[in-house]
Amino acid sequence: MREVGILDIGNTRTKWGIFRSGKLEDYGAFNSTDDREAWIRDFSNPIAVSDVSGNFNFKLxxxxxxxxxxxxxxxxINYNNPERLGVDRIANACGLIFDYPGAAMAIDAGSCITYDVVTEKGVFVGGGITPGWSMRLKAMHEFTGKLxxxxxxxxAAQFPFNSTYDNLKGSTFVGLCAEITEHIQIFKTQYPTGKVVITGGDAIALxxxxxxxxxxxxxxxxxxIFNIFKHQYA
Incomplete structure (x- = not known):
């Protein structure tokens, strides 16, 4: 399996990747459906597709x-209601197995913050979900009269923050970092040699x-997604 394309189709955008000889060599995101369909036409090898939107046309x-x-x-999967487990969380767990052997926790910092733990035996045992960075800021605006x-x-400023804007931005960010740090500490107590991997749109800043x-x-x-493809189609 020399070259495989990957499409990760979400509700608002599509990410793509190209694996060659088992390694991710190129990746990006599409700005439009036309760009995505052109890429599919031009790619001459198998393409694995994860479709969260439910609107993708596999007949292309x-x-x-x-x-x-x-x-x-x-x-x-060791989870009480696996039918409710998001496909992105399953994919992240399989990504940990692919590139981070042993016990590991994925933190996906997107619309929500998800925490997903895989044991050293390759078992997904759950994690947690909390509001993401943007969601917290939006909630304070929508559920109050004046914020x-x-x-x-x-x-850049330090606590105590000296304007309403900095109060909102600064304390939200401080709280987010404190929450993630606490989850990491709990994970490390349970799995002292475990790895922690952060992904998602806010990963680098955090x-x-x-x-x-x-x-x-x-x-x-x-x-x-590539790891799952190998197991299902190799």
Missing amino acids: SERLHPIDFSAKLPVL PLVNREEV QKALKSDIFADPNLTLKG
């Missing part, structure tokens, strides 16, 4: 292979602020 090419998250997986909507960004020894891997989900 016979090279398209849908990923079945309820079928054969490289990770064992403004502010962009998610780090604040990794810089966190004092823990963690890996930033923006392509963890793509790696997980």
